[in-house]
Every structure is written in structure tokens, then in C-alpha cells.
Amino acid sequence: MAKKKDITGDLSTEEKIKEAARQVFTKKGYAATRTRDIAEEAGINLALLNYYFRSKEKLFEIVIMEKMQLLLGKIGPVLTDEKTTIEEKVEDISEHYISTLIANPDIPLFVLGEIRNNPEKFANLIMTKTKIVNSAFFKQLAARRPDIDPLHFIFNMLGLIIFPFIGKPLIQLITGIPSERAVVLMNERKKLIKTWFQAMLDAK
Amino acid sequence: MAKKKDITGDLSTEEKIKEAARQVFTKKGYAATRTRDIAEEAGINLALLNYYFRSKEKLFEIVIMEKMQLLLGKIGPVLTDEKTTIEEKVEDISEHYISTLIANPDIPLFVLGEIRNNPEKFANLIMTKTKIVNSAFFKQLAARRPDIDPLHFIFNMLGLIIFPFIGKPLIQLITGIPSERAVVLMNERKKLIKTWFQAMLDAK
DNA sequence: GTCTATATTGTGATAGAC
DNA sequence: GTCTATCACAATATAGAC
DSSP: OOOSOOTTSSSOHHHHHHHHHHHHHHHHOTTTOOHHHHHHHHTSOHHHHHHHHSSHHHHHHHHHHHHHHHHHTTHHHHHTOSSSOHHHHHHHHHHHHHHHHHHOTTHHHHHHHHHHHOHHHHHHHHHHHOOOTTSHHHHHHHHHOTTSOHHHHHHHHHHHHHHHHHSHHHHHHHHOOOHHHHHHHHHHHHHHHHHHHHHHHHOO | OOOSOOTTSSSOHHHHHHHHHHHHHHHHOTTTOOHHHHHHHHTSOHHHHHHHHSSHHHHHHHHHHHHHHHHHTTHHHHHTOSSSOHHHHHHHHHHHHHHHHHHOTTHHHHHHHHHHHOHHHHHHHHHHHOOOTTSHHHHHHHHHOTTSOHHHHHHHHHHHHHHHHHSHHHHHHHHOOOHHHHHHHHHHHHHHHHHHHHHHHHOO
């Protein structure tokens, strides 16, 4: 019964290192990660890391860009779609992100932490990836609730979706709920968030 | 016009170091912080840091415990209060935390990041500080909406309050809104969150 | 208490044998 | 391609003069 993926298995050496880097970097962040941790996790010799990827920094670039794509890739296209309603956009984003984050729960804290430590580095990438202001979603929100800044609803949507994954270590400690139960809860939220978001839109 | 507090001023050396440590640690996290950064920020000699605090680790303990207290200190007493309603609890927590976080916007990402890197270390502290399950708030939520796990509403409340501060670097990059405007938005949320939370509670 | 100089350790990276 | 051994430098910490 080998539940956890064993990356010391049949992958190529290069792929073993990359997969180990994904795990260690996303779990501990760039600064707290030592190349020796990655080598050990991959079950390879430390020198091979530099042989394949030249440096810790270069390997990190690959991982962070992958994860950033996963976190931000979907949002731009959905929000700028002129043909869908607010409700459809919210449901689409909610279902897509919760599924993605159940499979990759460490991503939000990882990506947001690295952006904090190096905002300039990601400025260009982010601005091209996500056109929120002046998006169709933004205009639809402004039309629906002209009395409230549309940014509030952006915060609300992302907060409802992403926060449970960021706060998970804390919530797990506080409540002691097991991981399987947490997954059930997250799946429940896919549908609930749509309902809650509508309620917030209509709240007076 | 000296807007930013100058910690090289009239504080005691010990306090200068501690204040510099607060700033650097919360902004960059433990691993990415060098003791030299702290010494420079404090305007003191590097050796003095070890003279007063023995080690980077010991200095960090002081700072993280302070910040954890700031983030978690209020929540337990409010949630376990048998005499207040759901609405009063939400308003109380919302106003208190948003004020606190406007003054200390880096705290959530800092604290949650360090918990992630060292969950065992904070396990005891957190469990004693925050009794969420079986709190009055928890029971009130279960009575009000027996069809939905109360944890969902805990997630929702904390997400609405805390996420904007965690996502701020990202949102700033995406929207380009200036910091002053962000503060205005956060203050608006104090009242809005109460309304939104009620709407979510009543949503069918 | 504060400084300069230095010891000590940790960590990324490479040389060179196989 | 992979390994062992080692280098080079960065970062924490301390010794000892003032």
C-alpha cells in the first residue's frame, strides 16, 4: 500500500529533482529550503542538482512559475469573458480553484509569500496575466451594486475560496479536524460559495 | 516631514533592536532575515544583537509570540462569550481585527507562514488560546443553520476579514491601487462584513 | 555597553575520479 | 551521468579591547 507518490521511483533524474523541488519549495519557501533537502527528497546526489539546473535560483524559477500559472492562469480569461453572467463566473472560478487547491493546498501561502519577498520580480508577469480592473466582471459588479466598490466583491470571492487553504494549518491546530474531513468541507464550498456570493450581492 | 518612525532615535538600544526585529521578521520571515538586516535597520552594531538577545532564534521567539498574541488573543474570549449574539460577535471581531491589521498588515502572512514552517512549535499555544469548537459561537451557528457545518462560517468570517491583507501584495500589483485607497477600503469592510455575514447566514 | 576582529558553522556550488 | 571530496563564501556567534 504505497499511498504517497515515491519520487525515488522510475522517473528520470531530472524529473525526480524537479518533483522534489516542487514539494520542498512549496512546503517551506525559497529561503528556508536547502538544496540538500531537495537532493535528499529526490534520492539523488547533491551535485546532480547543479548539473541539471545550474543553481538553486534557476530551479526555483521553474517551480514558482509553474505554481503561479496554476494559481493565476484561470482567473484572467474567466473575468474578462463578456458573455457569462456574474453568477456563472463565480461558480466557474469557485469550482476550478477549489479542485486545484485540494490537489495543491500549499500553493497560495507559497506564492503569496514569495511575492511578498520579491514583488518587483513578479510585477510584469502578474499584470499581463490578470486584468481585473476594467474586466467584464468588474463592470458587471459595478452595474449590479453601484453603491459598493467592486474590489470588495473580488476580495470576498477570493477570500471565500482561498482563505481556507491558507488558514488550514491554523484551523487544523485549533479544531483538530482530520485532513479527510477538511477535503469534504472544501468540496462542499464549491456550491455554497455561489449561494453566499449571491446573498452578499443582494444584501442591503 | 519624518513620516516613518525612525527607530534609530531615542529608544534604548535593546528596544531599538526589538523594534527593528519586528519590522524585518514580519516583512521577510525568519529564514530570509539576516541578523545583519536587523542590526542595520536598528542602526546598531551587529554584536549588540547577540549581547542583548543571545541569538537570532531567541529574538525571533519574542517577536513571533507578540504577533501571535495580536492575531489570536482577541478571538477566543469573543467566541466563547455566552451573552452576545452571533451578529455582535461578528461585528466585534470584524472591527477589532481590521483596525489591528491596518496598523500591522504583514502579520497574517508572517504568522501563518511561520506556523506552516513549524507547526509543532505552536501547537500548544494555539490550542490554549483559541477554543473554537464547542464555543458559544459554534453552538449558535449550529442552532441557526443546522444544515451547514459551523466551520464554514468560521472560514467565511476569517476569510472576509483576513484575506484582503494576505492578498494585498497580489491585489496591489493587479489593480495598482495606492495604499491610502486600500486603507479606505479596509475601513469600509468593518461595517460591510457584518451585513454580508448576515446575508450568508440567511441564504437558502 | 559598544566596538573590531575573528572564530565557527552552514550552504551553494564545482573539480575531478569513475 | 553520477559520485566523493572540497572549495568559497555567507551568516551566526563570540572574544577581547576600549
